[in-house]
Amino acid sequence: MWGIRVNKSHYFLMSVLGFLLVLVLYFPATASAAATYTITDDATGGDCTAIGIWDPLPKACTLTSDLSVVGDGIQIASDGVTLNGNGHTLTGSGSGLTYGVIMDFRSNVNVVNLTASGFSLGFKINTASNNTISGNTVLNSGTAYLLDSADNNDISNNTADACSAGFVAFSPGVKLQNSNNNTVTGNSVSNCGAGIMLYNSGGNVLTGNVMTGNDKNFNVSGTLDADFINDIDTSNLVDGKPVYYLVNKTNQVIDASTNAGVLFCINCDQVSVSGLAITNNLVGIYLRHTTNSRVFNNTVTGCGEGITMDLSSGNVLSGNQSNNNYWAGFALRGSDNNKLVGNTAYSNGQAQFGFGIDLSSSSGNEIYNNGFNNISQANNVGGSGNSFNLLSPIGGNHWADYDEPSEGCLDANNDGFCDAPYIFPGGQDNLPWIIQGGWCDSIALSLDVAGIYWGSLADYDAGLLSVDFNVDSFFDVYTVQAVGSLNTNGVTVATPLPVSLGDMGPGDTVLLTLQYSVPAGTSIFKTTTFFTLRDLCGNLDEYPGAYPSV
CATH class of the missing domain: 2.160.20.10 (Single-stranded right-handed beta-helix, Pectin lyase-like)
Known part of the structure; x- marks a missing residue:
């Protein structure tokens, strides 16, 4: 009896070919x-x-x-x-x-x-x-x-x-x-x-x-x-934050309201940069060919370099925190006659590389009242005349690896300074502070209120009356603001308050002018004006002044 014989290997081969055909037909x-x-x-x-x-x-x-x-x-x-x-x-x-x-x-x-x-x-x-x-x-x-x-x-x-x-x-x-x-x-x-x-x-x-x-x-x-x-x-x-890249700008204000995620100033003059929180850029704040500008109260972390100045002069960096950056907290290259006061540089540098502050080919800079706590604290190569301290009681900086007797810091006269300088590659701090922020106890200021004219319409026509205040700072860096006024008889302040005069350093004097609007029909008036001065350590000094009419 004849039947049908099935070759199993042939059957298997046909099954595989059929499966491959399905793959070709149904898959790209x-x-x-x-x-x-x-x-x-x-x-x-x-x-x-x-x-x-x-x-x-x-x-x-x-x-x-x-x-x-x-x-x-x-x-x-x-x-x-x-x-x-x-x-x-x-x-x-x-x-x-x-x-x-x-x-x-x-x-x-x-x-x-x-x-x-x-x-x-x-x-x-x-x-x-x-x-x-x-x-x-x-x-x-x-x-x-x-x-x-x-x-x-x-x-x-x-x-x-x-x-x-x-x-x-x-x-x-x-x-x-x-x-x-x-x-x-x-x-x-x-x-x-x-x-x-x-x-x-x-x-x-x-x-x-x-x-x-x-x-x-x-x-x-x-x-x-x-x-x-x-x-x-x-x-x-x-x-999620905007890039601010300024070229050839003058009199610009970049503050917390801009929410800037990184800032570059190229060929700028008189720029104010404050209140920024910047992370994860190769450089957080970068100034090149920038002059007469102020960078204060910013926080820069997780960058390659925190705050960098290239070929820039006459700038003030104060109250900034530049921490946990890969290479340097602060870097100055070919930058002269700048001032760094009241900043912190912590945990910058990786392994043996990097510094709290790195200066190369930079001269005439003043670096004092800052706090440094890094793998390598400072490097000063190729420049001249950089000062890391002023005279007492202002002194120099706090160096976390030089503030105990075991590290060589002795204070035999109890003046708050190490008796011997702190020495680093290319420079030294002759009055290193033992305590971070020790300089906060040495603050002094002078608020000279002079040349003020109050009176009646017999002396002035109705309109704007200018009032001048001389403010000078003896030691530290201050941000000066007129924060309020008490007005009577319809006299109002024409200049919006607060009025910021920016940071002031030792010996700086600033003339503050407020303009008051005196309406017609006003006879005799008096006002009370308050000043607030806050230093980099957070201390608050107020000057109230009340002046009767003449």
Whole structure:
């Protein structure tokens, strides 16, 4: 009797083939290659027809599948072509020195709507110009978008996330290096070693970029003055706070109301910076070629350097806390005749590197009544005439590693100072304080109220009456405010209160003028005006003065 004989191995083979057919029919294809795909302007677009559709008229290659590669991903080898990722992903091996998209020496190239993942560098744009990178995403890679010696490019509406994943720890989302006149707008960089970094790059425009959760969000650095002349507005955000990048500004006030997340002042004069809380930038507050400005009562933490002055002079830094920064709490480079008073620099520097304060090629600066507690406290190299103390009772600074007898600090005469200087590379403090804030007990001030004219309409016509007060500070730095007035008979203060005169140092004298409005018909009047002076230690001194009419 004849029956049907089934070959089991044949049955198994057919089952496997059927399963593979289902995979092909129902799951998108993913191409893979060990070699780099190349896009060129020829009949097939180079390798384009192997990975997508080539349209020769606009010279556009549109991907039709995800791609996996072992080495580099896609190299653009002709000018004027377009690579449209069409929402697909280009995946690298996740190890080694590999590039997702290479655009070296190219111009007028467009790359859009592509995701690159697992490369040490997502987009490599070297010696290239007039290209557009838009709507792309780089994930789980090293540096996402690198422009090196690349000018006049448009980097817009791209995303970088999880840079540094398995690669160099400090990989940025967007890095411009020796690259000028580029537009970087609407990009999002998150969870990377760094956000957006400009190095030796000027004339660039940055708007609407969002940097969140990066180890260091933002920085501009360079060697030439032109490297710092960029157009960077407050629509750029670091951890939800606006970037303030001031160029050639005078008489600007940046205070807590601005909520600034990082501040750069380039070629500025008479700028006031106060009340800021800044974290996670390569530099928190940066002054370059900036003069006659005051930086006070700010907190800077978790940055590479806290507060830095390059080539800046005549500035006052007071009441700032610059702590837990990677390299230095305060850095002065080529900066002369500045004053640092009443600041703290704690826990700055990593391992044996970094300082509480680092001065290089800087001269004539006064640094006193500050608190230092760092791995290495101070470094003073290449400058001259920097003073780390004034005479008693003002004295010098408090150094946490030199305030006990076991550390060499003795106070035989009980004057609050160590009897021997505190010595560090390139300098010394001749009157180091034993106690942090010990200088707070030596405060003295003089409030000289003189030249004040009160009277009646027999003496003055109806209108504005000016009242002058001379205020001078003997020892410490004060912020002076007129905080209130008592008015009678309709006399009102025309100048809004409080009136801040800013920080005052030893020997400074400031003339305060308040204007009072005297209405017609007023005969005899008197007012009472109060002054409040608060020093850097938080002590409060008030001066009430009541003056009868003449």
